[in-house]
Amino acid sequence: MAQGMHLIWMIFCFHLICISSQQETGFIYNGFGQADLYTDGVAKILPNRLLQLTDGTGQKMGHAFFKKPFEFNSSESLSFSTHFVCALAPKPGFIGGHGIAFVLSASMDLTQADATQFLGLFNISTQGSPSSHLVAVELDTALSAEFDDIDANHVGIDVNSLMSIASTPAAYFSEIEGKNKSIKLLSGEPIQVWVDYGGSVLNVSLAPLKIQKPSQPLLSRSINLSETFPDKKLFIGFSGATGTLISYQYILGWSFSSNRVSLQALDVTKLPGVPSHRAKNKRPTELLIVLLISLAVIVFLALGAAYVYRRRKFAEVKEEWEKEYGPHRFSYKALYNATNGFHKDRLLGKGGFGEVYKGTLPSNGQIAVKRVSHDAEEGMKQFVAEIVSMGNLKHKNMVPLLGYCRRKGELLLVSEYMPNGSLDQYLFHQGKPPFSWRRRLIIIKDIASALNYMHTGAPQVVLHRDIKASNVMLDAEFNGRLGDFGMARFHDHGADPATTVAVGTIGYMAPELATMGACTATDVYGFGAFLLEVTCGRRPVEPGLPADRQYLVLWVCQCWKMASLLGARDPRLQGEISAEEVEMVLKIGLLCTNAVQELRPSMEEVVQYLNESLKLPDISPNSPGIGSFTPLIIGSNSFPASPTTKTLSASFYSSSSATDSTFVTHSIIHGHGR
Numbered sequence: 055m056a057q058g059m060h061l062i063w064m065i066f067c068f069h070l071i072c073i074s075s076q077q078e079t080g081f082i083y084n085g086f087g088q089a090d091l092y093t094d095g096v097a098k099i100l101p102n103r104l105l106q107l108t109d110g111t112g113q114k115m116g117h118a119f120f121k122k123p124f125e126f127n128s129s130e131s132l133s134f135s136t137h138f139v140c141a142l143a144p145k146p147g148f149i150g151g152h153g154i155a156f157v158l159s160a161s162m163d164l165t166q167a168d169a170t171q172f173l174g175l176f177n178i179s180t181q182g183s184p185s186s187h188l189v190a191v192e193l194d195t196a197l198s199a200e201f202d203d204i205d206a207n208h209v210g211i212d213v214n215s216l217m218s219i220a221s222t223p224a225a226y227f228s229e230i231e232g233k234n235k236s237i238k239l240l241s242g243e244p245i246q247v248w249v250d251y252g253g254s255v256l257n258v259s260l261a262p263l264k265i266q267k268p269s270q271p272l273l274s275r276s277i278n279l280s281e282t283f284p285d286k287k288l289f290i291g292f293s294g295a296t297g298t299l300i301s302y303q304y305i306l307g308w309s310f311s312s313n314r315v316s317l318q319a320l321d322v323t324k325l326p327g328v329p330s331h332r333a334k335n336k337r338p339t340e341l342l343i344v345l346l347i348s349l350a351v352i353v354f355l356a357l358g359a360a361y362v363y364r365r366r367k368f369a370e371v372k373e374e375w376e377k378e379y380g381p382h383r384f385s386y387k388a389l390y391n392a393t394n395g396f397h398k399d400r401l402l403g404k405g406g407f408g409e410v411y412k413g414t415l416p417s418n419g420q421i422a423v424k425r426v427s428h429d430a431e432e433g434m435k436q437f438v439a440e441i442v443s444m445g446n447l448k449h450k451n452m453v454p455l456l457g458y459c460r461r462k463g464e465l466l467l468v469s470e471y472m473p474n475g476s477l478d479q480y481l482f483h484q485g486k487p488p489f490s491w492r493r494r495l496i497i498i499k500d501i502a503s504a505l506n507y508m509h510t511g512a513p514q515v516v517l518h519r520d521i522k523a524s525n526v527m528l529d530a531e532f533n534g535r536l537g538d539f540g541m542a543r544f545h546d547h548g549a550d551p552a553t554t555v556a557v558g559t560i561g562y563m564a565p566e567l568a569t570m571g572a573c574t575a576t577d578v579y580g581f582g583a584f585l586l587e588v589t590c591g592r593r594p595v596e597p598g599l600p601a602d603r604q605y606l607v608l609w610v611c612q613c614w615k616m617a618s619l620l621g622a623r624d625p626r627l628q629g630e631i632s633a634e635e636v637e638m639v640l641k642i643g644l645l646c647t648n649a650v651q652e653l654r655p656s657m658e659e660v661v662q663y664l665n666e667s668l669k670l671p672d673i674s675p676n677s678p679g680i681g682s683f684t685p686l687i688i689g690s691n692s693f694p695a696s697p698t699t700k701t702l703s704a705s706f707y708s709s710s711s712a713t714d715s716t717f718v719t720h721s722i723i724h725g726h727g728r
């Protein structure tokens with residue numbers, strides 16, 4: 055009995071509570087641990103008591119409603135107050151998220167609504183329809199132009215439509231500062247929201263977590279809720295949605311009361327924490343530091359690479375013994391810049407020896423740079439010494455050699471630039487007008503003078519070793535200048551000339567070179583061949599011609615025997631021709647190409663013959679050694695040079711232009727014959 059009474063009492067009490075709550079609905083959730091909410095979509099209560107509306111995935115929505123409807127008699131008598139704390143956390147790597155809304159709805163079933171900008175409240179057919187029976191306070195973090203959104207961070211009051219009847223940028227009124235301060239909704243920081251309704255006016259206020267409810271609402275708008283909810287019954291809850299814009303949307307706590315005075319304030323200290331979504335991401339400052347460091351490393355590496363590249367690009371080979379040649383040494387960088395990076399537009403010529411580029415140096419003016427590739431380091435010291443000594447030779451009919459530069463596998467020789475190129479172009483190339491006899495004689499005398507200086511005037515005897523029209527350069531006034539000392543070698547007065555190497559170009563090489571090596575007389579032979587070349591306008595050996603004309607020396611002699619020495623002259627010679635001079639030069643040419651070394655004149659005598667200050671010896675085509683030509687064939691066994699010098703000679707002493715490179719020394723030196 056007592057038990058029965060007890061039960062009845064309990065039922066009575068329960069009823070009492072229900073009646074009272076019907077008149078005065080109210081609840082408070084400091085975290086949703088005990089809450090019995092209706093949820094759908096991705097909305098759920100997390101183990102840490104957080105109400106999650108959306109979970110950081112795209113195109114999702116979630117709803118959470120207090121299960122019991124809230125009923126009222128009339129709009130005038132209706133009032134309520136609610137206070138909730140929400141947090142909208144950005145998802146790393148994504149922008150935005152559409153936002154959340156506090157919802158008053160006639161129905162809890164919003165599963166037919168759409169996510170994205172519809173915020174899980176409406177779909178395309180219910181949007182704007184009075185039959186939606188829905189009022190919402192939106193915290194919108196996306197700018198949806200179709201709904202006339204003011205910005206991507208605003209608060210709005212929506213009645214049956216996402217076209218807010220009132221909206222304003224998210225802010226709160228700061229009592230201390232006496233002005234509105236903006237709030238960033240999508241910051242991940244908890245934000246307090248108050249929604250108050252009374253006297254048909256709906257007020258919305260916002261504030262950061264630690265701030266008291268502002269005295270002025272952010273939004274205030276009169277609404278007749280009886281019109282929207284004719285059944286005088288509504289459910290209260292939340293909705294959140296994502297689209298391609300994604301954020302995490304949480305409600306931390308929620309308090310509601312139909313009696314505005316009895317609204318219980320949320321206890322901020324009891325609210326669950328907002329999960330950090332920065333875990334995957336580094337803090338912005340850390341990220342910035344990491345970025346800056348990587349940037350610095352990249353810049354450093356790039357600079358380093360550029361430095362290494364430049365070092366490689368401009369790398370040179372420099373040895374101790376070169377110190378004394380300092381003034382004659384050019385830096386590769388200077389030559390590189392002078393020739394515009396050895397640009398093909400600066401290419402003057404190309405041949406078996408390498409390439410010649412035109413350049414401009416601030417200190418030397420116009421220069422010619424010859425790039426010779428080589429792989430022999432042996433003999434380099436001697437070679438450089440020779441180049442430098444050569445640079446010290448001064449004669450008006452020599453191309454001044456300015457200096458050199460050494461790199462791995464490469465040697466660069468710098469000389470003065472000769473604007474009119476080499477003589478062979480004027481002799482053999484159809485494009486250029488052939489020189490007159492007068493001009494040819496002047497050039498012959500120029501070269502004789504230069505060679506005489508090399509043989510007698512210089513501190514050392516200097517052999518040129520490769521006298522030929524293509525090695526005779528023309529300066530601005532078309533004076534002859536002996537150039538291309540690449541082949542030349544020195545030997546001291548009196549030293550054994552036979553130890554030097556046989557190099558040169560077929561047809562200009564004295565027969566004794568096969569066994570003896572070079573000496574001044576072999577240069578004289580070369581000069582003789584050059585005289586015949588210039589006068590007759592053809593090369594000493596032309597394999598394409600009939601047998602009796604192939605060898606120039608033989609042919610000139612033949613002409614002489616047939617009493618028409620003059621007939622051997624270049625048929626292209628025009629204008630005034632002195633027969634005596636032509637014949638004299640041809641005779642000197644034959645004298646110099648005498649097969650017997652001892653019977654050749656010296657360069658000193660040659661100069662005098664040319665100046666007609668010394669009478670030509672009386673010779674005939676039948677004199678000993680005159681007009682005999684033996685093509686020079688040197689077997690590698692009979693070659694009188696050491697293997698090292700041989701390599702050196704092959705690699706850069708054999709400087710012949712492309713046209714006559716078929717006869718060259720390379721093959722001779724390597725013993726293949728012609």
Ligand SMILES: *[C@@H]1O[C@H](CO)[C@@H](O)[C@H](O)[C@H]1NC(C)=O
Pocket residue numbers: 126127131
């Ligand atoms: C609303 O109407 C019911 C009867 O239908 C009444 O009991 C209640 O007191 C009324 N409430 C208000 C606030 O007027």
Ligand SMILES: *[C@@H]1O[C@H](CO)[C@@H](O)[C@H](O)[C@H]1NC(C)=O
Pocket residue numbers: 164166167177178179180
């Ligand atoms: C919109 O939602 C309503 C109910 O809320 C539903 O009846 C209707 O089919 C939905 N329309 C579309 C296009 O989803």
Ligand SMILES: *[C@@H]1O[C@H](CO)[C@@H](O)[C@H](O)[C@H]1NC(C)=O
Pocket residue numbers: 222227232233234271272273
């Ligand atoms: C603060 O903002 C609200 C709503 O936009 C506005 O009504 C109010 O005048 C503003 N107050 C100040 C001090 O600017």
Ligand SMILES: *[C@@H]1O[C@H](CO)[C@@H](O)[C@H](O)[C@H]1NC(C)=O
Pocket residue numbers: 250251252253255256257270271274
């Ligand atoms: C709404 O705010 C105004 C002040 O802007 C205030 O007078 C009114 O009482 C408020 N109403 C509610 C229901 O809080």
Ligand SMILES: *[C@@H]1O[C@H](CO)[C@@H](O)[C@H](O)[C@H]1NC(C)=O
Pocket residue numbers: 129254278280281
């Ligand atoms: C509110 O709407 C209801 C129903 O349309 C109407 O009866 C009532 O008079 C309205 N109240 C005000 C204050 O406009």
